[in-house]
Amino acid sequence: MSEQQKSPEEQRRADEQQRRTEEQRRTAGQRGTTEQRDAEAKRKAGETQTYVVKEGQTWGSNPPLEAGDTVELTEAEAAGFEDKLEPADAAAKRDQDAPADGTTSSPSGPAVPKRPS
Numbered sequence: 001m002s003e004q005q006k007s008p009e010e011q012r013r014a015d016e017q018q019r020r021t022e023e024q025r026r027t028a029g030q031r032g033t034t035e036q037r038d039a040e041a042k043r044k045a046g047e048t049q050t051y052v053v054k055e056g057q058t059w060g061s062n063p064p065l066e067a068g069d070t071v072e073l074t075e076a077e078a079a080g081f082e083d084k085l086e087p088a089d090a091a092a093k094r095d096q097d098a099p100a101d102g103t104t105s106s107p108s109g110p111a112v113p114k115r116p117s
Contacts, residue, residue, distance in 0.1 A: 048072040050088035057084040 006014065050070050058064040059081065065071060070088060078085055 046074055048074055049078070051078050051081075051085040052088050052091040054084055054086055059084045 049072070051073055053059045053065045053067050053069045053071070055067045058066055059069075059071065071085070073085075
């Protein structure tokens with residue numbers, strides 16, 4: 001059937017289908033960009049960091065982690081445990097800055113031998 005022979009209802013359906021097709025084409029590129037932004041936001045929100053249990057502390061249960069053990073947590077999950085956990089990169093920097101003779105300096109007293117790893 002040609003355009004002139006279509007009934008008004010058929011013409012309306014054809015116009016609606018054409019409009020949907022054009023809308024899909026127009027938004028296809030935008031949708032990909034939006035999906036990428038959403039995925040990145042979700043990834044950042046759930047991004048984990050490695051934390052180390054501080055010296056003299058334990059963390060968790062079944063089994064509890066001891067000093068020097070590591071755990072992967074988001075920043076939000078680790079927020080309440082600053083007294084027990086520290087970011088692994090901060091612990092590594094602290095260990096790197098430690099004297100080569102196997103002692104650590106303590107601000108409140110003399111050098112103390114490091115515990116073997």
